[in-house]
Amino acid sequence: MTVFHYVLKRSIANKTSLLILFLFPVVAIFLPSGEYWPHLPYGYQYFGIFILFISLKLSGLILEDRMRGIAKKLSIAPISHFSYLAQNLLAYFLILVLQCLILVYGGVFFGKELYQPFWLLILFLTFSMASIAFALMWISFFRNKEISMLIFMSMISVIALIGGVLIPIELLPEVLQKVAITLPTFWLAWGIDWIIFGGEVKEFLLVNGMLILYMFLFLIIGSVKKLH
């Protein structure tokens, strides 16, 4: 588990990273609520975008390994490509679990109205998994960390917008609503609605199931590309 251990070490190796990783969820707890929409406080409604952003930032470590020739050295070491990726993803997930815990249970502690906090946590966690897998797929198309981040940042707002995270999906033109279904953020937004308004368990399972399906899809595409 050396790779896992070192991913954690590296992701908190400087103070800026540490601040982004753990101060942000704390700040997010105290962001205000909207008047009519969203029903959750902004810090919670938009947390999905933060998760996407953090996933990509973390997966930049794999790109760094590639740029620095570490990947080359690992490719001739007795460690499989699969194990290397799995340890990376596991470490990212652990960091996201901590962030989700801080946000959700911090909110509960400070008396925020979160409707069903436990299910909210579960939803954020499945979204984290899909999001990490997405990041893995994303970086497999790039060689350079900065460029990958730049294009991602411009794309992420579009995804969030038409995925119903930034504005209610009913406000979008019908065509875009159809497109939205294909985006993971659509399912996140649906899951959040379910948590607020309640509904059948089946529905919540469907939402999480879809996110996990996305995870597998992205993982397969993302892990095809070799280390070097």
Place this chain on the structure above:
Amino acid sequence: MIASLNGIVKRYDSKLVLDYIDLEINEGQIIGLLGPNGAGKSTLIRCLTGMETVNQGNVTLFGDGKKPFQNKNKEKIGLVTQEISIFPELTAKENANFFAGVYGLKGEERKRRVAEALAFVGLAEQTKGKAQNFSGGMQRRLNIACSLVHNPKLLIMDEPTVGIDTQSRNHILQAVKQLQSKGTTILYTTHYMEEVEAIASEVVILDKGQIITKGTVQELIQNIQHEEKIKVEVSHPEEVSLANIQALPDVKQVIKDGNQILIVTSANSGHLDRILTIIKEDSGVVGINVEKPNLEDVFLTLTGRTLRDGGSV
């Protein structure tokens, strides 16, 4: 035998980068793989370590030609990459520890190996320093330490001294000798012939994807002993007619190198006088030097080019 390449051919698209390479690496050797930039040295290393699949031929590692790149064999190889492959945000010790862990070392042994490897490259005092604050030479040395933590039987070094100060370079060359005396086999790649002359027990010269000669330093030089290299420093190099010199019998190579004209002739051909006459027709002569051949001259004789510029004459 530690490793061998048999009839290796490697192409990138239609570009032939390795052209039927045969190479044997025997236990205890320091093989100096010498060649100009772009000769195919790094590609040869990538094929030898299984980083790259070959188009033809086969690789044998530790007597294993069937599955040469299985973990059992990988564990016995260390690679010092041409670029510096370390984590700048971590300390020297953490860097070495990472690679030790990847190679499966644990507990006390891991601690001991990390300390030994860092001490070996002269970084015992800097174990807690962050790599990003190191000088280029120190980073190169750390890069080497990270490739040594698991005590490889075969250490492959790809131009480990590029762009560093003389002190670090000497330290590295000494370290390589010391490793050999402790039983490590080394494949050392470089385009500096002095390094190869200083440490290699066998020299392999690679040019344009082909091994053009191999042997000990003495053997290679002896092969061209019957030749002489005359260096004439001139005042107007652009005026000198190389063709006229080339036309003399027994003259093998004529090369213009800055202010110097390099002429390779058969030994004792008695040409010095005639050569000077030709040169003096067009230019003043500033100095003359007849040198004993070295590895540079071996390359020159075989390819008509100098190692340093790797190509254009």
